[in-house]
Amino acid sequence: MEEQKKILLVDFDDTICQSVFLKKVNEFLGTNYKIEEFKEYLIDNIIPEERRKEFFASFFESDPYEKLPLIDGAKESLKKLSKKYDIYICSSCVMLNSPKNSAKLFSSKYEYLIKNLPFLDPKKFIFTSAKHLVKADVIIDDYFSNLKGDIKQKFLFDSYHNKEKTEEELKERGVVRVKDWQEICDILLK
Ligand SMILES: [Mg+2]
Numbered sequence: 575m576e577e578q579k580k581i582l583l584v585d586f587d588d589t590i591c592q593s594v595f596l597k598k599v600n601e602f603l604g605t606n607y608k609i610e611e612f613k614e615y616l617i618d619n620i621i622p623e624e625r626r627k628e629f630f631a632s633f634f635e636s637d638p639y640e641k642l643p644l645i646d647g648a649k650e651s652l653k654k655l656s657k658k659y660d661i662y663i664c665s666s667c668v669m670l671n672s673p674k675n676s677a678k679l680f681s682s683k684y685e686y687l688i689k690n691l692p693f694l695d696p697k698k699f700i701f702t703s704a705k706h707l708v709k710a711d712v713i714i715d716d717y718f719s720n721l722k723g724d725i726k727q728k729f730l731f732d733s734y735h736n737k738e739k740t741e742e743e744l745k746e747r748g749v750v751r752v753k754d755w756q757e758i759c760d761i762l763l764k
Contacts, residue, residue, distance in 0.1 A: 585715035586665035647755035
């Protein structure tokens with residue numbers, strides 16, 4: 575009988591693909607911000623309050639994820655990992671600054687995944703903000719708050735907004751920081 579694969583839960587934004595908000599904010603403001611210039615999770619907070627409504631109204635004028643680059647090594651690594659792990663993609667599709675305007679995010683992320691990572695099973699895409707309800711053996715996420723609960727191996731994917739999380743904070747929750755996909759493969763495929 576085939577050995578049961580471990581369940582690997584992988585986040586989407588800023589773990590598999592680069593920041594959609596950086597792209598959309600730059601388009602909207604006509605700026606050229608780089609990801610390193612942000613420390614705060616919500617990049618759209620840089621948009622002046624009085625223009626937020628306009629920003630979110632224009633968010634889906636074109637598919638926000640179209641042509642958005644993958645994070646370096648994500649595709650090749652997930653392909654390799656899929657031989658050993660049962661991969662589930664888990665992503666929130668509700669924008670914190672605009673929940674009512676989020677419906678199209680579900681289809682946009684779905685399209686992105688089937689186009690860019692065609693070897694993954696679409697039946698294993700989980701679109702929810704309640705990630706703590708999902709059972710798994712391993713989780714990879716750039717958002718520290720998502721790394722809780724009794725999942726055995728928890729990896730914090732290095733990102734602009736989590737650089738200041740201390741080793742102590744990580745240790746307390748049994749979280750290990752990984753700097754890139756290569757490091758994930760080194761740990762999970764050894
Ligand atoms: Mg993320």
